[in-house]
Amino acid sequence: GNFHFIISQSFDSPEQVARYEKLMDEVKTLVVDKYDGSLKAEHGTGRNMAPFVKYEWGERAYGFMKAVKELFDPKGLLNPGVIFNEDPHCHLKHFKPMPLTNAHVDKCIECGFCEVNCLTCGFSLSSRQRIVIQREISRLKKLSDTESSERLKTLQKQYKYLGNATCAGDGLCSMSCPMGINVGDLTHDIRQANLPEKSIGYKTGDFVANHFAETKSALRPVLYLANMAHNMLGDKVMSSIGQGLHQIGVPLWTPSMPKPYYPHRIQQHEESLKVVYFPSCINQTMGTAKDSPDQTPLIDKTVALLQKAGYEVIFPENMKNLCCGTIWESKGMMDIADQKSAELEAALYKASNGGKYPVLCDQSPCLHRMREVMTQVKLYEPVEFIYTFLKDKLVFSPIDEPIAVHITCSMRKMNLGNMLVDLARLCSTKVIVPEEVGCCGFAGDRGFTYPEVNAYALRKLKPQIEKAGVKTGYSNSRTCEIGLTTNAGIPYISIVYLVDKCTTSKNKCHEQPA
Template sequence: MLTGEYKKFYHEIKATIETSRLYTDEIRNLAYGTDAGFYRLIPQIIIRAKDEAEVQKAVILANKYNLPVTFRAAGTSLAGQAITDSILIIAGKHWEDFDVLKNGEAIRMQPGMVGSRVNKVLAPYGKKLGPDPASINSAMIGGIVMNNASGMNCGTHENSYKTILSARLIFADGTILDTGDAASKVDFKKTHGDFIRQIEEIRDKVRANKKLADRIRYKYSIKNTTGLSINPFIDYTDPFQIIVNLMVGSEGTLAFMSELTMKTVVNHKFKASAMIYFSDIVTACQSVVTIKPGPVHGAEMLDRVALRSVENADGIPPFIKDFPDGVTAILVETLANSKSELNANISEIKSLLSAYETVRPIEFTDKPEEYSKYWDIRKGVFPAVGGLRETGTTCIIEDVAFHIDDLPKATLDLQNLIAKYGYKDGVIYGHALEGNFHFIFNQNFDKPEELEQYKSFMHEVDELVIDKYDGSLKAEHGTGRNMAPFVKHEWGEEAYQLMKDVKQLFDPKNLLNPGVIINEDPECYTKNFKTLAPVHELVDKCIECGFCEVNCLTAGFTLSARQRTVVQRELKRLETTGEDPERYKILKKGFDYLGEQTCAGDGLCATSCPVGIDTGKFIKYLRSLNVDTPRAFKISQKVADNFSTVGSTIRGGLKFVNGVHTVMGSTLLGAVAGGFRTLSGNNIPLWTPAMPKGANAPKPKPINKENPLRVVYFPSCIAQTMGPAKGDPYKEPLHMVTQKLLEKAGYEVIFPEGMSNLCCGTPWESKGLVKHADQKSSELEAALVKASENGKYPVLCDTSPCLYRMRRVMDKTLKLYEPVEFIHEFLMDKLNFKKVNEVITIHSTCTTTKMGLTPALKTVAEACAQHVVLPEEVGCCGFAGDRGFNFPEVNKYALRKLYPIIEKEKVIAGYSNSRTCEIGLSTNGRVPYMSIIYLVDRVTTGKNKQVNYKKKKAKKQVAAI
């Protein structure tokens, strides 16, 4: 419960920001307050701001009541810089606008754009962002810049500091400055003339101090994010440009950046990479020193433990498992403007390395499908190593840099230091070309001696990096709370005082992210550690990095995949310790809706998790605990045993509702149905005009036994019961159109016996009813084995999610296909396609995506229509079988970006491969969505292979006579 100044702040801010985006409850404060680092603070108030005016108002009120404020974008930072026990302002999901400038030479954007999304926008221009952190697929540009995240290939020449042009800022007093706007700068000079004068005075003072200026140049000749960026005072003259560049790496301690403009860099068309293996880490580092002057744009080191952590990843050669201890890999990349230049670069690199003995021959590849896997593996090392830690330990990542000539010896010293402290799973890897290494170790903090071990280790790291090699304690991950006590030692008293002066100038009350970068508590790095209580083997590997959130459809709405694990860990901790039973009850109750009921369970979170954690599977496990009651089991069993009757009942009900729809119309029925849903406390499913009418049951036809071209067609229970909606352009049920299309292509269609009682089991699995899910899938499997003559003929299921489960649980001798895959592989050569001159859109369901069939869906659609739109940033629709009827708000949120694209592109219809998903897509996209099978049937004619077969058969009969 809020008290004091926080209560006053909340009372005033809710006049500007609706309470649906102001959070003070236990569960969201815990979940949203967590970032990727190994510290935890729980905010008093969280604001999910949607625009600049809201942030400005919040900052002004925080200043009024002297309350600290922390800003966050994606929360993938690692050093404790995006957490607070006060007010947290999240600027992510609503902050994604952009404008490409000067034909791609620059881009203006809001801080919530994910880095990889920016690169997709720039790709048509042959450009990309300079910074390329390993977290680029999840990290947002605001965090990338505010932490001066650099990455694998940008070094210090293309990082955020070197590529930022201007910024729009909100200062601690609420003043807005746009350094890219002349009028804004004039106004700022009028209101903050003394501020500008002090910037100029500091600039002149630093430049006049040759010893300090030289020290700054030396320290920034390598990667360095320790402390505030004070190099703008010697790199720039214009006070406004100094302000802009002071923002880079400031971690939200100086101002809020609501918009920024960055110049882009060339995205070379010709690339090649090689994973080169050396017998030991020193030789590997020496090789990097040798090739640095050559045409090398990236050289990433992975020591033996790092290699071991990813040895089972897709794309890693199997021989890595057989390497002895000590073997170290260098992942090298070279870029060029032509094929001949690329080949010359490869030859030069090999020549430079000719003096070194490698464990295996050097092999470069210029095939994107091959080298991209290497780089994806490299990006996933940190979470992968964290996933191998002993359950309950904390995964800690540190980040240092040395001058390149010191690299071999310094790396060996670092390796020996890790061994000295007994960190057997300690890993060293990273940006060797820049002398920048990350090292990971897993630490337990349960006992005082373990904390002392960590403190002693960190002090020896400090001595090694600073006293012996004068390197950087933080090269790119930011200072945060983690390295704040060591900033003065690295920089010296004079430079540290300069940083404090800058902080005082920008934030005189010390309200912007206090405790980060500038922190006088020498023990702050040993306080507020996270606890990672073991919960279940499905999620215990999670290190809360947040990589999953870009593919979690409820991130920013209820809870994300990461946040679901965070809450479950806290529940387990409270349950184990018996501490605060009231808080335990509150968290458990809140998790029911925010964590369990609104999880789509689609598993897409696993596709961006480096260790493949499927939080959806974990949620289904939790559901199984909740439904494991005699009454629920009895009802479930009855439905499973009488599925044909249930299907018939649903079919009849849908026909009745469709009849009412015809009589009453969409507006009146929608109002009545909505009223009943409200009165029921949202227990009655949502009705929309996209609700389908009931479908007539499939009717098998006699099989022409002379035709060898056969397919087993299983119409999913959805296709057997749900037909088109009232306003859909196609009127026949899907199973009829599918049968017609298959016959058009020359196939004999075999239906499994008793198909009205068959189901893949997905409806039960999604609710956690595993026993009955397996019962139904086993029944279906037996029928399909029989119908396909033990896998002799392919099996088609018309619904992608159903097929996905079938593939996971059924006999591998069955050749199972979903619609897109079957059309792509078996029908396109048997049909004549005539493209229609229409703008259509396609939706790749979660299962289509997981099976890697999105390219096939696009190919099939483009064979049918002149203009095909695959909306960016529209992932899983969130309908999740029948959950979209009961939790339509999840479906609406998941598809919030769909209609603007449909409207802009003037789309007239959409196509997918899951009937229930299509209901939600039609509702929120405002155009009819139907199966891709309808479109393929509409635009194709047969190639008469069936007729030709019959003619050949007749000739054989005549010859026999």
């Protein structure tokens, strides 16, 4: 066998290097002498093991290996000194600097396992590369020579787009990292450092938090005017106008942009089963897109489905001012995010009769943050609530047509991806889960300002949709659905619409008139 180990020591002093040398000598003795094992496994030899190759294999085998190497590389051009090195101390020289840079990522050994889940790997920087560059920035900050100073300025300037702006902060990198490192946490810390309390950005965020209802009200006329222009000018003209405005810093408009949602009184029915429903601020502001196959706003559709299953729906008080805080968290304004979360939890606790009733939020990213910071209420996102509480109260009649489902990042982190697929299969005989499509890259509002990230993340989606003949896709996040619709060429809507379409109530008195 072989012996795997991870060390977290420094190499910046002779004492630390001597400590490491002693460790390697003891590993050599333990593995080779005591157990007749292998010093090297699937990763090959490398400079760290080069001084011990002859010791492990003996003079004769070492000679054979060296002769083969010389046949292929007589001039010693390929990886010189990596496997065959006559310096017995080569493993104690030229250490790669691994300076501390951020507590969230300092344990990273730069193995690259995270990159399979990083949506910008191959586009801007991968999660591993973000850590590498931040370590180099931290190292350069400690130096004072002119060359280091210039290199530091260059890296900091380039990182603004390649490292910060294009990071979705979705945290999927942590799911394949052996250490569970979330580079999104690093990104949030960097954004927080860039927004001190007296900055314009922070003051704007604070103003919006304290005037949230007014901000949403101001957005609705903008969505209304954009929708009116879309109806009059069509997709191509509006897309051209949107691209032009985006060049001067206006968030990108796409044909999948929704109409506004205007709050209105929803008729309620008193029932023994009760659920607190908190529509996300996104769904309190945005209605359906122009080409959506169902023009019923999601809030109304969700209430209708809950009532069909025999539930009385309770809305929290002062709902127009409430938010989970994700908006501010993504910008690095953690204190404001926590303030909004606390306000929401207090309202939900009251509405749920001291935590007695379950709480449903219709946006999975919002629900994920709520679960991270709230402890007084029982929280559910739509798929989980439907599958747990409504499945036995509804009759499912699956449709015989292909549908696509997109598992959001937050659903993956909450281990609800399989439940989404299982629920979709109750509704359709042909459920497509596109391959190699992870995070959609929309990242809340970032898809409006950096649409190229969204397009890159979903570059493999449309061919699979077309091949399968899918006409409608379903997901669990309004903003993700905007990006999916834009890049897939078909409308993506909430899974709630599919469930409502394919179900009737087991209790006929709960059926709603058409």
